[in-house]
Structure formats: C-alpha cells, structure tokens
Amino acid sequence: MSTVGPREVIEKALAEGRTALTAPEGRELCQAYGIATPGEGLATSADEAARLAGEIGFPVVLKIVSPDILHKTDAGGVLVGLKTAEEVRAGYDTILTNARAYDPDAKIDGIQVQQLVGGGHEVIVGAVTDPTFGKVIAFGLGGVLVEVLKDVTFRLAPVSGDDALKMLDDIRAAEVLRGVRGAEPANREALAALIERVGRLVTDIPEIVEVDLNPVFADANGAVAADVRVIIGTPQPEVARLSREEILRQMNRIFKPRSVAVIGASAETGKIGNSVMKNLINGGYQGQIYPINPKADEIMGLKAYKSVADVPGDVDVAVFAIPAKFVAPALEEVGRKGVAGAVMIPSGFAETGNVEGQKEIVEIARRHGVRMLGPNIYGYYYTPENLCATFCTPYDVRGSVALTSQSGGIGMAILGFSRTTKMGVSAIVGVGNKADVDEDDLLTFFEQDDNTKAVAMHLEDLKDGRGFVEAARRVVKEKPVIVLKAGRTAMGARAAGSHTGALAGDDKVYDDILRQAGVVRAPGLNDMLEYARALPILPAPKGENVVIITGAGGSGVLLSDAIVDAGLTLMDIPDDLDAAFRAYIPPFGAAGNPIDITGGEPPSTYENTVRLGLQDDRIHALVLGYWHTIVTPPMVFAELIARVVAEERAKGNTKPVVASLAGDTEVEEASEYLFEHGVVAYPYTTEKPVAVLGAKYRWARAAGLLR
C-alpha cells in the first residue's frame, strides 16, 4: 500500500494520460479523507491470509491477484463469504490450485483478502461537475430507487455536516434510512460525515471531475464505500467575479443615472431610437437626456450630438438603438467617455450565431469598465427614477417588486400583466444574452435597493451558478427571490439549448440548488407573475399555523386541498379557541379547521371570526373563503375585511391574509379592492390565494423567520 498523498495520486494518473483512477488509487483518496472502504490486504501464504482476515473481520472475500488472470471468476479465483480462519486457509489453497489449473504459467502475486460488506442500506454518494454550478454532491438510495425512480438529491460542494444530514431527509424514500419493516436504521451521522468528506475531497482537488461511491453500505455502525470510481480531468476555469462594491458602484449609476445618452436617437416614428426617446421623455425621467445621432441637431426638442464624446459632462448610461454592425465603434466611444452602463438593445449577436461579434463588444466593454446589459433586450425600467429606457411603452405604477427576464417575450408579458393588475413595480429589466450583466449583478443591486422588497427573475440558464447562489443567499435573508427557471424538463431544456445556445443543466440539480439557496421557484409564468404581485404586499408569517375561515363549506374543502398542495399546515385548533370561534357561528356550522361559518351569515360573523383569527397569537395566517350572498354582498365583505385587517395591523396583529371569492362578477371588484388593501384575493379560484401564501411561507422559512 503506497503512502503518497491524494495530490500525488492524481498527478501521477494525469501524467500517465489517464481519465480514471484505479480502484486502489480511489481507495487511497478515500482513506486520506476518512471515507471508509472495505478492509483488505494481500496475502502470500494461507496463514497470512487467515491472519489478515482476522484483522479485517469476518466474513471475507478471497480474490486471486495475477497480471495474467483477467477473468478471476472463470479461473476459480474468487471465494465469497468465508467465515473462519480455517475456511480462509482452505480457500487460499483452493484458489491457488484452481489458478494453476487454469493457467500453469500465470505469475501469481498472491491472494487479496477483502472484507465482505453488504449489510444495512445500499446508498449512492457521488459528485459531478455541473456546467452551471461546478462541483455538486449527489445522494440517493441504491438500486431501484435511484435507477428507476430517480430519487436523488443534489447540493453544492462542499457540503456542511448539517446540510449533509438534510440531504438524507431530502429524498422521497427518506423514511427507509430510519428503518422501516423492522430494518435496522442507518447511522445518520456516519453517513452524513461520509457525504461531507466527499464534498471536501472534490473541492480540495479540482481535477476530480466525477466520483461514484456506489454502493455505500450504511448500517447502524457506519457507512462503507464498497466501490469507488473517480474520473479526473482538467479543472473548470475559475470564474472571475467583481467585488460587491465594484458591482454596486456601477449598478447604482445605471439604475439612478443623472444622464442618459441614446445612441441612435431618432425623430422617425417606428424606429427603436424614437421609441426609446419617447419613453424616456414621456416616462417622466428628470435627468439629462442626450440624443446621439450624427445626422441630427435636435431630436424631440433636445439638442442632439454627433457622438457621445461630444456630450458636455458625464454620461451614466448609454442606450444603444443602432444595428449590431455599428455597435463596436460606438461602444469604444462610450467606453472612452467613462459611461457606467451600456444598455444593449440591438439583436444580431450570439442569439443569431454571431458569437464573435458578441465577444468583441464584451471585450471592449471590459476594457473600459463599462457594464453592459444585453445585448438583445427590450431595455429596462426603474420606476423610482421614472426611468423607461426601453422601446416598449412606459410603465409608472411604482411599487416594490423588481422583475427581470431573459426573453423579450416574457418581458412583454411582465409589462402587460403589471399594467392590467396595477402591479406595483420598482424595476423591469431585460437581460437577454447576458454577455456581461447577469442575475448576480442585479441581485446585488436589488439587495441594497430600498425601493425593492421582492425580486422575480425569469431565467433559462445561469452563467455563474455559484455566483447566483451566493448573491441569492444574501438577498433572501431580507427579501423574497422568486425564480421562474425555464427549460425545466428534458424537452424544455432541449428547446433552451436551441434558443440561447446555453447549456441548461439538469433540472433536478437546479431545483435542489435553488431551494438550497432559499429561492422561491415558480412552477410557471403566471405563478411567477402572481407571486411577484402578491409577495411584497403580504406580511411575513411568524409561524406555521394556518386557519381557514369560510362562508362556503365547499370552498373550505378545496382550500384544504390547496393548503396541503402548497406545503402548508392546517392548524390543529385548541379547545378554548374552538369554543371561542363557535360562539360566533351558527350551531350547525363547523368549527375545527376549516372554520365553516356557513352561508347566509351577516357581515358581523365574518368580522367576529376574522378578528379573532387575527388577534389570537397562536394563529399565524388566515385563508378566507367568501360566498356571495345577499346578506353579505362582495363589496361589503371586501370593505369589512380590509377595515378589520387594517385595524388589527395598527394594533400590531400583522399576519398574512389571503382570500378566495366565490360569486357572481362583483367578486372581481371586491378581490381587486382587497388586493389594494393588503389582502391577497382572487375570484373563481381556491388554488391561487393558497399557492401565493405557500410561496410566502417558503421564503419565510428560507429567511429563517419561522421557529
């Protein structure tokens, strides 16, 4: 057994041009990192074999070691399950006899004595190098569960001991490890330690591309990796990251510019350079606007300049509205001018196959320290500055959610949805090809932006997965980060590939790692939009106890279904609280949870029960089900609930309240009124209000606000 260190093992293998380690090399790495492998040794006599077996522990496996015998089993060179020293001695002789009969000329180095493992639970621990996230650790139960049901969980490497323990619970069949049907539970600490060590191993040695410990046998005593496979290769290049301060210095100039130049400004309707000018002016932007156009002296009443170089004073942002082929020289001038941000609307770069052209402008921007948004974008909005630097239409409903999109189509959907729902927005940003500025930069800005209370991002890929996770983890402590990751499915990912040329990672990796980062993942476009609209106006819950109060029993049942779907908990109502609710509802109503106040009740019944729900400290969130009746019409309900919620908030009883309104069309106006008054309400759906509450809870848990 050699005594060289892990680095030497790897370097030797690489020097030999290999892409995989041998089994003994793999075991050496494991030993160096405290990862248990089956005990073993080489015996050159029957007595030595028996002694080794005694040290290793019975039962053992004996295997012939000979460079001339490749098919050990065919040669009668393997014996399994030897239980005593006598059996080992006899086995040693049997194997030698068999081997000599098989090939009298074979050079025999001896016989390997190996611990027979195989008890307890068969699990898989591995590591892969993900193109987005780098080294990623995988854990799953062996056999059918991983191979057929893909029951596996991923984490960024390295993994802390706590996270490794959480991984054990993160598979669907987690219960198995705790012992079911009388099976022995696995030693969770030992298994978690093994996972943690694999994480350290692949982090310490960048040349390790892939590790498979499969199977690992985990029982009450410990965890032993029965088979070790290590793939090596060239390490991924380090991603250069700017410091938070550097990012913020430029981002703050970009989002709060004192001056904006429009490269390719135009007076001609239908031109992008005309739309951008109109939106800047009509949007109400108060800083300096400099139209740049070599052929004009004045555009829309503003003095035009031949070049950005001619502009007197500083320029913070240059919006590009010229064809791709003119961008490079214009960007040089912008760079020389010391502009902070280039908003690169033009298409015709990587998305159309012009990868070189994109490289060229990235290089120019880098050289001058210009941060570039795009190319291939609609531009961006920042409502606190009345800034509409886009060719779309102005948007002015100020609010506290910032949205970003990788696709222009999705950006347009964001705009339309915002307008029709009057969603309060701080920013809408197109990131397009993400040649420079990406989600990490934007998160870093929104983190410290007091105008932004939640962030929602549509993305198809991440250029720097670890950078995103780092930024998201920081932001999530303060504000929800909602992510719509497109290309979720194998088919979807294929489409992403053909759209942006980006290699979208496997979705399960994304899913686990985004969750680990505390991000709220939206299952679809409309969900992302609804979460974005609702999360900033819902207060954070302080505990897991959700109570349904409903005027329609039928809604109560559906709301209960939705509660479970959303991963929420219907509170088990204590007797005193039950009695308190019962005092307000008819005798045939149902207390418990849902609290069914029954149809046809007057406003006072809604008021009494909702107020009690808000006042009792043991309740943490309310889900209301309204049923349209003549006794309590929709707007009466809406105004009443808005008033009660406001009164209780003023007293410090601040809890998230969502509502589902069932009724004739007046419930639409009532829902809108409630939304404007801080109660997330929807007509004709029992699912949506609860899904939104569920999203708020997911964030609150990630932010550590519960328990």
Add this chain to the structure above:
Amino acid sequence: MSTVGPREVIEKALAEGRTALTAPEGRELCQAYGIATPGEGLATSADEAARLAGEIGFPVVLKIVSPDILHKTDAGGVLVGLKTAEEVRAGYDTILTNARAYDPDAKIDGIQVQQLVGGGHEVIVGAVTDPTFGKVIAFGLGGVLVEVLKDVTFRLAPVSGDDALKMLDDIRAAEVLRGVRGAEPANREALAALIERVGRLVTDIPEIVEVDLNPVFADANGAVAADVRVIIGTPQPEVARLSREEILRQMNRIFKPRSVAVIGASAETGKIGNSVMKNLINGGYQGQIYPINPKADEIMGLKAYKSVADVPGDVDVAVFAIPAKFVAPALEEVGRKGVAGAVMIPSGFAETGNVEGQKEIVEIARRHGVRMLGPNIYGYYYTPENLCATFCTPYDVRGSVALTSQSGGIGMAILGFSRTTKMGVSAIVGVGNKADVDEDDLLTFFEQDDNTKAVAMHLEDLKDGRGFVEAARRVVKEKPVIVLKAGRTAMGARAAGSHTGALAGDDKVYDDILRQAGVVRAPGLNDMLEYARALPILPAPKGENVVIITGAGGSGVLLSDAIVDAGLTLMDIPDDLDAAFRAYIPPFGAAGNPIDITGGEPPSTYENTVRLGLQDDRIHALVLGYWHTIVTPPMVFAELIARVVAEERAKGNTKPVVASLAGDTEVEEASEYLFEHGVVAYPYTTEKPVAVLGAKYRWARAAGLLR
C-alpha cells in the same frame, strides 16, 4: 386438505363468528381460483418429508406442527432452505429432537414441508371494500415502494386481463417488473392472471371484505402468493338503480318542463321565492309559471294558487322556496299532483344534522315517483329552455357545457366565471345534499342531450361510485366529462367529512378509478372552469404530434415545459417538414420543435407557418406563442390566426389550436377574440393553454380517438 368449495369455507368461518380465514382456508380459496400458493404437505416420517420435498421442489422449509408449541422458532422447530432429500431427512430428525427437548409432553402432529419461495420480484396484490366503489383491487411492488412511497394502483373489481396488464404499468416503478440492473423480468401474463383471479374471487364472494396476498413472488416462471390473508364480513348492500329509460323520462321533464310551480312564491324582494319568480320570468322561460302561495292571489302578474293541487293541468317541476319545516306536507301535494321534479332549494336538512328530516322527504319523493334535486341547493339553469330556476341571477349565454356542483359556493363561482368569460353554457345544476338526484342521473340526461357537448362536475363524494363509473364510461365515448373532486388530500377529506357527513374515500382510489372511467380530472377549481370553457370549442385531435410555433423563443421554452407537464408529445419533425418550415422563417430562427420564427416577423410569417402546420397531416395539434411587436400587433395576429384556422377548417383541416400571448394589455382583447373564434388563447401564461390542450387529449385518449 379439505375438498369443500369456497362458499363452504366462507360460510363455515362466518358460522363460527370469525372475521378472518385461517391460512389453510385462504390457500383453499386461492387454489379454487387458480392462484398459486407455495406447495406444502404434512409429513409424519423423515422419508415422507423427503418424498414430499421432492414433489414440491427444493429448497423447502420444515416446520413443526403441534398444538402445544406456539413459538415454533423458540422450540427449534423451523428449518429454512433445505436443498436435498438428505438434508430434509436429517432436518426432520433434528426438529423432532429439538421439539421433544423443548416440551417433552407436546403432542406432535408431524412436520410441515413447504416450498421455499422468495425469488424474483416481491409484489402485493390485494382487494378492499371501498365505501364508494365497493370491491377494489390493489397492486403494487412489495417492500419500500408500497410502504414508504405508496406506489400502488387500484381498479374496480372484477378486472379484465387487459386491465390487469395495464395495472402492472400503472405504478411509478413499473420498469422494475421488466427487469432492471440485470434482474430477471416478471412473467407479466402470470401476474396479470393472478390479479384477474383475485378480482373474480372477491366479486363472486361478496362476504370477502379484504384480501392481502403479500408478498407475491413473481419471476419469469410465474407468480406465487406466499402469504394469504382474507377478511370476511357482511356484504355491502346492493345499490338499487333506476333504468336508463326511467331516469330519462323524468330528467327530460325536469330539464325541458312545460310548466314550473314555485312553492313559496313571493312578491317581497329579498325572499328566495321572489328571486326564483324573477329569474324564471326575466330569464325568459316560455312555459307556464305557477306561483304557489296560500296568502296571495297574484304574484308578479301571474295568478297564484293556494296549493299545487289547485293548478289546472300538469306541472313538470316544482321549485321549493319555503323553510325546511314546511317541505314535507308540500312535497306530499307535489307528489300527488304527479310532478316530475322537486327542486329542493331549502337548507336545514342533513347538512345541519337534520338527517331524519331528509330521510322523510326522500321517502315521500320515492313513494310518489318524484325525482328530487337537493335539498340545500341554489337551483338549476338550462339555457336552451331559458330556464333559470334559481335564487341567484339569470344567465343566458347559451353554449354547450353543462356544469354541476355539490356546493353552493362553487355554483356561484361557476356563475361568475361564466359571466365574465362569456362561457357558453347549456346547464348549471346544484346537487347539494344529493338526497335523490345525483351525478349519475345528470350524466344520463346530458349524454343524450344534444345541447350539451361537455360536462363538468364539482363533487365531494359519490353516493354510488359504480353507478357513476358506468354512466361516465358511456358518456365519455361521446363527450368529455371533467371532474373536480374536492377532498383530494387527507386533510381535504377530513374537511369533506365535516361538511357533508359523507365518507370521502381515499383519493388514490378515486384518482385511479376516475381515470379508468375516462374522466378528465381537474386539479383545481379554476382548472375545472377553464377546461369547461375550452374543451367544447377545441376540435378533437387525431394523433399525438404536437407542434409549437412561436414568435418568442422564451415562450417556446416555457411552452415546451408545459407540454411535458401536460403529458403531451412534442413531435419529432421529419426532415422534409423541417425544410418546409425553414423556408418561411429567418435563417437564425430555429426550426425543429418548437419552431422559433423569431420576434419582429410580419404577419405573413405567422400565417405561412401556421397554415403549413394545419395542412400537414402528420401534425395533430398546434400550440402558438405570440410576442407583441409593432410589426404584428396583437389584434392583427388574432384576426389572422382566426381567419387561417377557419379557412383550413373549411377545407377539412380541423385540429386543436391553442395560443399563449405575451405582450402589453392589448393581448387580452386578442385572446378573447381568438377564444370566440375557436382558438383557445390566454394572455400572460404559457401553462394554461397547454394544460387545456392536455385535458382535451386525455379525453380523446379515453374516448379511443387516438391511434
């Protein structure tokens, strides 16, 4: 071994007051039905044991048989895995010696020789008596998969051979039985035959309440039930069902009445009897309306009668708008009058605990042959007759979907949603407590109702699950049946219990059996409403090839995700078709599927590609992604697509087309326009149009329209 038949076995056990069969009795039932159990026999000498083992096949298990030795293992009375006649002989003696040492006085009947089974796959086959559906067969993989992951599937008993084979594929881990990781595949026919036989067994013998064959070992040779457990008891009572003709005779009078009496008609605003009168009159009902009120001579210009008995001529429907306590005597009069349907709006029956009161009115209705809707309902609408027999508000947008709801709140949501989306409706029916008329009756009517092309039902329970499945299977051949089953989750089911007193079955049973019936299950209220609105206007697809044509690559990725979520298939586009599409799109667009025509394209690009998609016979459905641009504004897109789709339909190119519109608020009007022109379109969502298409496909598959 006895030679009595299965009936005798059961009757003997019942006569002895037992609720379970002994293991030998269970094996006898299995033998009678051709269900293999391990071979076995009783030996009273070592030689006989060896002979028996030879007949049964090695390896075998030996077990002491003694009424005095309860703990066989403790007595050294069990030996497992004996492989030869010699081992069996020796084992026989060993066990006898051990047993005598353990208890010298024990009476020893002999030693049982039993086939040792345990190879192949461990599966579970069982039967339970579901309160809703009666005898139900369950199948799953043994061990962790069933116990931890609940990977099990259900079918109504009896199960045909084909259905039994489908059950094998209906579990998540289905692949396992086909052999993974080099494992031997199970003999599917043998396993299916075993399932089928269990189905016959529990159907033939109603006293069998539950069967557990667990484990069954299934290998390449066959399937053997290693352990048999049978629970017996009182059979469920037979459900009395009316004939289809009887149901239709009354239902046709109820939905197409020549005259309607309003019991408790009132001139006083705010009274239910006043709302019903107003809705009948203002709704435009053209038949006779008879207000019944002992204290009035005339109501709303119509002659009032003291009692329904005083009405001259026949009355088809009586709408009750009087308090519960007055219902029984009024219903007697209605019955004596020969009224076909009693629409029982009043609450105050079973839902408030007044079970006796409900029983009383059911008994009166039955006695007179009156079919009763409710009690505890909002009434019903049937637009082809301008009939609004409800206390809500009139609804007059005629169309082809019939909706029913068990809850009044959900009924109100149906009404509001219908009005706001202008959903074309044939009927809206409240079924409330379902004391008499239930979903089966309504399905039977809608099946033959030419005004109805799709049915959507909200339900919390089924009184007669088998009756529903039978009716649904018939209807589904012609029209989609959409079901929102509330109380899906354990928590939801609990709430259903407290709401209606109905015992909601386990959701997995509902889910499998509804699917087996061909029903399209909606995951939530809003989904049910959207399916109801969209399915009747979408033509049925003729094959599985779905193609996405999109102006926004970003939408294409999200639409692809949605395609997979909805269980649809993105067509693999053949080269010639790919070339044909490419001819219409810019060189940097992406053909393949999604077909990304790229943003900024003129209407002609949409027209050419969509027309090609409609004309090529290999394509069966289109999903369109629109991106709002100046070049092709929303209404231009909408009118263009509506025209192309209509033109191609006129030529016989009839395919379902759905669209997702991303853009500013004008896309809302464009979506509405498309919807009105037979293209299911939504703004701000990529999920909904595809989910609706998926629902249409689920129905088309159930109706046998594909392949």
